[in-house]
Amino acid sequence: MGSHAKAWLVEDESAREMLDRVLTERPFLLLPPLHRVPLRVGNVVELAGPSSSSKTHILIQAAITCILPKLWKGVSYGGLGHSAMFIDLDCRFDVLRFSELLNHRIMEAANGSSSKVGCHQKDSEAQFARMKPYNEELFALCMKRFLYIRCYDSSEFLATLKTLHYRLQKEREVHGVNVHLLLIDSIGAFHWVDRGSSSFPLEYDNRKSWHLQNVSEAAVQEIRRLLLVHPMLVMATKAVVLGNKYSTNELTWNYRKWSAVDNPYSRNITSDQQLPYREYMPAAWQSFVTHRILVRATDDDLVNGEHQNNSIYLLEWLLPPLNSLDKFTVRDTGVFILS
Amino acid sequence: MARLANLETEYPVLDSTVRNFCASHGIFSAAFAEQNDSSERLKEGIAQVLSIIDDMHQPWLNGMELLEDAKRNKHVFPTGIQGIDLLLGDGIRVGQLTELVGPSSSGKTQVCLRTASNVARNHMVLYLDTGNSFSPQCIAYFLGKTISPSSAQAKNQFLQKVMSNISCHSVFDIFAMFDVLHQLESYLRCQDGRGCCQMRLLIVDSISSLISPVLGSSSTLGRALMTSAGYLLKKLAHQHNLAVLVSFARVSSVLVWLN
Numbered sequence: 036m037g038s039h040a041k042a043w044l045v046e047d048e049s050a051r052e053m054l055d056r057v058l059t060e061r062p063f064l065l066l067p068p069l070h071r072v073p074l075r076v077g078n079v080v081e082l083a084g085p086s087s088s089s090k091t092h093i094l095i096q097a098a099i100t101c102i103l104p105k106l107w108k109g110v111s112y113g114g115l116g117h118s119a120m121f122i123d124l125d126c127r128f129d130v131l132r133f134s135e136l137l138n139h140r141i142m143e144a145a146n147g148s149s150s151k152v153g154c155h156q157k158d159s160e161a162q163f164a165r166m167k168p169y170n171e172e173l174f175a176l177c178m179k180r181f182l183y184i185r186c187y188d189s190s191e192f193l194a195t196l197k198t199l200h201y202r203l204q205k206e207r208e209v210h211g212v213n214v215h216l217l218l219i220d221s222i223g224a225f226h227w228v229d230r231g232s233s234s235f236p237l238e239y240d241n242r243k244s245w246h247l248q249n250v251s252e253a254a255v256q257e258i259r260r261l262l263l264v265h266p267m268l269v270m271a272t273k274a275v276v277l278g279n280k281y282s283t284n285e286l287t288w289n290y291r292k293w294s295a296v297d298n299p300y301s302r303n304i305t306s307d308q309q310l311p312y313r314e315y316m317p318a319a320w321q322s323f324v325t326h327r328i329l330v331r332a333t334d335d336d337l338v339n340g341e342h343q344n345n346s347i348y349l350l351e352w353l354l355p356p357l358n359s360l361d362k363f364t365v366r367d368t369g370v371f372i373l374s
Numbered sequence: 375m376a377r378l379a380n381l382e383t384e385y386p387v388l389d390s391t392v393r394n395f396c397a398s399h400g401i402f403s404a405a406f407a408e409q410n411d412s413s414e415r416l417k418e419g420i421a422q423v424l425s426i427i428d429d430m431h432q433p434w435l436n437g438m439e440l441l442e443d444a445k446r447n448k449h450v451f452p453t454g455i456q457g458i459d460l461l462l463g464d465g466i467r468v469g470q471l472t473e474l475v476g477p478s479s480s481g482k483t484q485v486c487l488r489t490a491s492n493v494a495r496n497h498m499v500l501y502l503d504t505g506n507s508f509s510p511q512c513i514a515y516f517l518g519k520t521i522s523p524s525s526a527q528a529k530n531q532f533l534q535k536v537m538s539n540i541s542c543h544s545v546f547d548i549f550a551m552f553d554v555l556h557q558l559e560s561y562l563r564c565q566d567g568r569g570c571c572q573m574r575l576l577i578v579d580s581i582s583s584l585i586s587p588v589l590g591s592s593s594t595l596g597r598a599l600m601t602s603a604g605y606l607l608k609k610l611a612h613q614h615n616l617a618v619l620v621s622f623a624r625v626s627s628v629l630v631w632l633n
Contacts (some may be wrong), residue, residue, distance in 0.1 A: 102437075126608045127470075131442040178437030185432050185612070187605050194430035201424060202434060230604075231598025 039324065064115075064268065066097050068350050068363040068370050072326065074265040079258075079323055081222070083273045083312065084330035089348050089365055090272040091128070093330070094218045096369050099137050101216045102180040103144075108169055117215035118180040118206065120199075124192060124224035137177060139368045140169050140178050154167060180212060189225045189250045192351045196257035203265050217258075219271040223316055225250075229267070251317040259323070271324075275312035277331060298304075310353070327354035347373065446471070447615045451575065454492040454516070454569040455485060466617045471607050473615050474621040476538040482621035483507045486579045489619060491516040494539040497574035500558065502551060505582045508542045537538065539571065548584040548599055562614040573616060576607070 048056070063073035073081060082090045098121060103114025121128065186192040203214055229247040258269060311329065314321065329351045336346055350361040362373040404531055433469065435443075452465035459465050466472045474482045490499045491513045517536055521529065546549045562573065578584075585603070588596035611618045 125606070126612065128484040129446050129470075134441055175438060178441060181437035182434055183437065183440055184434050187609050189429040189430075194427050198424060198431070200427050201490070215513045225601070227594060230594045373617070 061266065064100075066093075066100055067088040067372055068093065068361055069097075071112045071327065071352060071357060071359065071361070072269055072355060074326070076268050077262055078325045079269045079271070080172075080326040080328065081271050081273055082330060083275045083353075084279050084327050085332075086274055087258045088330045088332045089370075090093065090330055091125075091220055092271055092272050092365055093370065094220060094272060095136060097216060098181060098218060099133075099140055099177075100112060102137075102177045103140065104173075104176075112141070112146055116212075116213055118182060118210075118212045119218065120182045120214050120343055121184070121218045121220070122195060123149075123183065123185045123220050125221040126159060126187065128183065128185075128220065130183075133181075134174075134178065136369060138366070140171075141173055141177075143368050145170060179210075182214070183208075189229055189245075192225070193250065193253055196254060196261070199261055200264060201258075202345070203212055203261075212256070215267055217261075217267045217269045219269070221274055222271040222320065226315060248317045248319065252319040255319045277312050277314075301337070324354070327352075329353055375496040384433065389475040393522065421621075428508065451493050451617055452490070453485065454520075455488055458485065466575075466619055468615050469612050469617045469619065470615045471611055472602070475624055476621075478623050482629070483579055484512075486577050486619060486621055487512045488516055490540055490575065490577055491536070494536045496571075498540065498571055499540045499575040499577065500573060501540055502554060502578045502581055503542055503544050503552075504517070504546060504578070506544065507579060510537065513537065513540065547583065548588055551578070551581075551584055552602065552606070555603075555610065559606075559610060559614075561615075562610070571586040573614075576616050576618045578607075578618075580623050582621075582623045 063075055065073055069080070082093060084090050100113070100120040101115045101117055101119040104116040105112065105114060106316050114350055141267040184195055186195055202249060207213060226247065229245070229250050232245050240309070261267075331349055333347050333349055347364050347365040350363060351357075352359070363370050364373060365371070403491040447466060450463070450465045450467050452459050453462070462472070462626075467543055474485055478480055486501070487509065490501055493499055514537070515535055517533060520528070521532060543554055544556060558573075558576075565572065581603070585596075585600050588599050607618050607620070608618055
């Protein structure tokens with residue numbers, strides 16, 4: 036017994052060693068356009084924005100960065116070499132566009148390395164033809180690391196989350212790769228359907244009714260449990276309606292009205308985090324999120340040479356609140372930061 | 375999610391020992407069960423429960439499988455109208471829900487009829503008409519314009535064949551539409567893979583007249599119906615390889631329904 040007790044006191048590693056180990060196993064991710072705040076596994080990032088504001092595109096960009104390898108046959112791709120899982124609740128994912136973007140990234144990296152050597156036109160074309168089978172092999176390898184599922188309602192979503200642990204274990208055993216990224220497209224997709232179905236009670240009394248809050252809590256609980264065993268970065272998009280003046284003004288007006296009556300000094304508390312949109316997700320999800328970003332499209336277009344006009348998007352960090360607006364545009368090779 | 379007791383008839387491994395074990399862990403329905411190093415029987419029972427839950431969601435696919443499915447099944451159908459085909463990138467795509475939005479009398483029904491006539495040459499089309507705007511004369515006219523001049527009899531035969539590929543239903547409220555779509559789903563489930571002439575296009579003209587009566591400003595049920603209709607259409611499009619075209623007349627106070 037004495038030796039066992041002593042064994043508890045012997046140190047495993049110093050703080051420096053621990054930091055080294057954690058930083059190599061769980062590196063910080065700087066994914067453009069979310070490069071201002073480094074993200075790690077265990078973070079839950081929420082991308083809010085009105086429709087058509089490139090939210091899904093940012094998710095796809097993150098997935099591509101995750102599935103590309105860091106180094107492959109001498110060419111550096113700058114990826115993570117892990118798997119990514121995409122849970123499509125909006126059911127609008129376009130796989131052809133995804134494969135186009137992946138191809139462009141592969142070719143850009145391949146061309147980038149060849150141009151460094153300093154060869155001129157003919158040589159680079161020959162090199163491109165030589166690289167083609169390698170590119171296709173790499174493309175197939177990366178696409179196999181991208182896992183996709185569609186859910187048409189909340190019960191399918193919950194069933195997916197509940198069996199995800201075993202799926203991930205199987206993936207690890209069969210392919211030997213870890214999943215590093217969990218992407219959820221549109222976490223609020225079933226909001227109205229769940230709200231509507233709360234009026235239908237289930238037969239037995241001892242079961243929980245199908246409420247919006249219960250569904251949300253169950254989903255958050257499952258993801259939390261999953262993150263304990265399989266550390267991943269979770270990114271979710273959320274469709275919001277910006278500038279919903281009626282409801283936000285009504286809320287702030289009511290609050291100001293009775294806070295002024297109660298206590299003249301409480302006015303300071305009201306306007307700390309006034310969101311420019313109306314938050315509709317239940318509290319369980321809101322408290323689960325660790326980082327919040329707002330994206331929207333501006334009316335400006337970036338004239339990109341020939342005929343292409345790419346729209347410019349604005350990105351704002353709400354949590355942690357940074358006082359900066361990033362402008363970016365979406366090109367074939369991915370997201371391109373403008374300022 | 376069914377109660378475990380009710381599942382015993384189907385899956386005899388879920389007998390009372392397994393159910394007691396699950397009950398001791400607070401599991402009364404087919405929910406996530408903690409993996410425990412206990413007897414083989416329990417393990418079997420848990421594996422069975424997990425496979426039941428696995429059946430409740432769509433299968434996981436990897437990127438290559440998705441791409442192959444897209445290339446093999448998800449073709450593009452030209453609408454027959456050059457400008458629109460250019461905007462859409464060659465036409466409407468199987469597996470996707472395409473929405474035509476515009477004020478009234480902006481030609482949405484014409485686009486729908488034109489697309490129907492184009493696709494009906496080779497595939498079956500289901501046209502859900504909400505405002506009695508389906509016109510067989512229009513379709514015959516569009517077809518007549520494009521076929522080469524030949525004998526009246528050949529022309530007639532061609533017209534007959536194409537027109538018989540289009541089936542038109544009138545729906546006047548959203549519940550009737552759900553009815554028709556559920557029937558379509560069961561029909562397509564038996565039909566998939568069989569026969570040469572398959573259904574490839576579903577048109578709903580116009581869906582706004584079905585949705586706006588149920589949408590009130592504060593009712594959640596109306597929006598739930600709208601969202602479920604959207605998901606049913608997307609499911610039909612993806613799983614049964616249909617191109618879905620819906621037209622939507624712009625009504626000022628309605629939220630964009632396909633977010």
